[in-house]
Amino acid sequence: MNTLHELPSYLVPAGAGPWDVFLEQIDRATVSMGELAYLVETLKRPKRILIVDVPVKLDNGAVAHYEGYRVQHNVSRGPGKGGVRFHQDVTLSEVMALSGWMSIKNAVIGVPFGGAKGGVRVDPRKMSEGELERLTRRYTSEIGIVIGPDKDIPAPDVNTNEKIMAWMMDTYSIMHGATSTAVVTGKPLALGGSRGRRDATGRGVFVCGRAAAKRIGMPVEGARVCIQGFGNVGDAAARCFVQAGAKVIAVQTVEGTIHNPAGIDVIKLAAHQQAGRPLAEFVGAATIPNAAFWEVESEFLIPAALEQQITVANAGKIRTRLMLEGANGPTTPEADDILATNGIIVVPDVIANAGGVTVSYFEWVQDISSYFWTEDEVNSRLDKIMSDAFEALWDAAQEARVTLRTAAFTLACRRILEARHLRGLYP
Numbered sequence: 548m549n550t551l552h553e554l555p556s557y558l559v560p561a562g563a564g565p566w567d568v569f570l571e572q573i574d575r576a577t578v579s580m581g582e583l584a585y586l587v588e589t590l591k592r593p594k595r596i597l598i599v600d601v602p603v604k605l606d607n608g609a610v611a612h613y614e615g616y617r618v619q620h621n622v623s624r625g626p627g628k629g630g631v632r633f634h635q636d637v638t639l640s641e642v643m644a645l646s647g648w649m650s651i652k653n654a655v656i657g658v659p660f661g662g663a664k665g666g667v668r669v670d671p672r673k674m675s676e677g678e679l680e681r682l683t684r685r686y687t688s689e690i691g692i693v694i695g696p697d698k699d700i701p702a703p704d705v706n707t708n709e710k711i712m713a714w715m716m717d718t719y720s721i722m723h724g725a726t727s728t729a730v731v732t733g734k735p736l737a738l739g740g741s742r743g744r745r746d747a748t749g750r751g752v753f754v755c756g757r758a759a760a761k762r763i764g765m766p767v768e769g770a771r772v773c774i775q776g777f778g779n780v781g782d783a784a785a786r787c788f789v790q791a792g793a794k795v796i797a798v799q800t801v802e803g804t805i806h807n808p809a810g811i812d813v814i815k816l817a818a819h820q821q822a823g824r825p826l827a828e829f830v831g832a833a834t835i836p837n838a839a840f841w842e843v844e845s846e847f848l849i850p851a852a853l854e855q856q857i858t859v860a861n862a863g864k865i866r867t868r869l870m871l872e873g874a875n876g877p878t879t880p881e882a883d884d885i886l887a888t889n890g891i892i893v894v895p896d897v898i899a900n901a902g903g904v905t906v907s908y909f910e911w912v913q914d915i916s917s918y919f920w921t922e923d924e925v926n927s928r929l930d931k932i933m934s935d936a937f938e939a940l941w942d943a944a945q946e947a948r949v950t951l952r953t954a955a956f957t958l959a960c961r962r963i964l965e966a967r968h969l970r971g972l973y974p
């Protein structure tokens with residue numbers, strides 16, 4: 548055996564990881580598929596997987612190679628849609644699961660997209676600006692054969708942002724000899740981005756939290772909120788909750804955990820973070836061990852970092868009333884069962900964090916029609932789509948006596964499989 552070469556992650560037989568979680572979630576919904584059950588297998592196999600090698604010339608002259616992926620899970624309801632993640636732990640299993648969750652999310656919320664996701668296995672924090680740009684452009688050109696405004700539309704995810712979307716849009720446009728703003732969403736405003744996109748996911752988390760709280764008769768004002776992840780999603784959700792009179796009492800990031808029962812000033816925390824200062828030096832909260840974060844009593848707990856954070860190891864310790872999944876796939880199925888037994892209501896990722904893709908849909912529509920909306924228009928349409936979808940989901944879950952997650956998967960799988968059924972099987 549040749550031990551000189553490090554195998555890429557997709558060749559390491561270490562279990563199916565997050566994809567396994569997705570499969571189990573599909574299984575839980577399959578019983579309710581009725582006559583569409585004959586098509587369920589479709590959801591257990593991504594339609595298309597592209598694995599690319601991304602060579603990048605580093606500043607020191609060396610050439611580094613990174614694994615890149617684009618997975619289109621299902622396109623029965625429309626073109627693929629889903630973010631691009633740059634992270635050192637990205638695996639094919641993860642990107643497959645994330646693409647599957649995008650199919651479900653887009654169907655739950657009712658936007659006319661299928662599910663897709665992309666990623667590069669790289670730690671972008673260790674790259675210079677120039678290296679990051681070369682990485683982004685090469686990755687875009689490699690996946691350029693499968694993306695496009697009517698094929699598959701990428702967006703930001705963990706460690707990717709407006710600037711990276713601008714480079715992606717530019718690279719794709721150069722490849723096609725025409726400016727194509729609708730090929731990615733989450734772009735800067737000056738390049739066809741949408742007003743309200745930056746805060747949309749966090750705002751959607753809040754809209755769902757407010758609606759769920761109303762259903763259980765719990766006021767948002769004065770509520771205690773704990774947030775894991777203070778990036779795009781966590782920061783915006785925190786601001787919305789604070790504006791509504793709640794207080795954020797604990798925040799965990801990759802750097803550690805801070806806690807203040809009287810409430811953390813989230814605007815100051817964002818400024819502190821933006822200035823590149825260490826979390827532990829933030830004045831106005833005490834540092835606590837990471838494991839203690841899950842035990843802090845709250846009304847709302849928002850995981851908004853990465854997947855598989857709530858497992859059998861910590862689910863039993865959680866003391867909250869409503870968990871709003873800002874992150875994708877933060878809870879394992881076993882942990883889900885523990886939370887349900889303990890009476891904790893989980894508003895699943897496929898609805899809770901759908902605000903981002905909803906405004907991405909708005910951005911795509913605006914780019915295609917070359918007519919741009921005001922921020923108020925964007926926010927009120929977001930509010931309406933999310934609130935309506937949430938209310939329908941809550942009623943469906945109550946009626947079927949299942950969790951919101953199972954209700955969401957059931958509804959979404961039915962919508963996707965109905966589209967598949969109507970289109971028929973080719974040839």
Ligand code: NAD
Binds near residue numbers: 703777778852
């Ligand atoms: P981001 O990169 O802006 O922020 C991620 C945050 O998580 C950072 O504060 C980071 O410190 C923290 N974090 C990372 N690893 C951690 C760890 N091991 N423990 C604790 N904290 C950790 O990313 P984002 O865009 O806010 O995305 C967060 C999650 O939300 C992801 O699961 C993503 O898929 C999901 N999501 C994002 C969007 C979007 O519009 N950005 C939309 C839908 C879902």
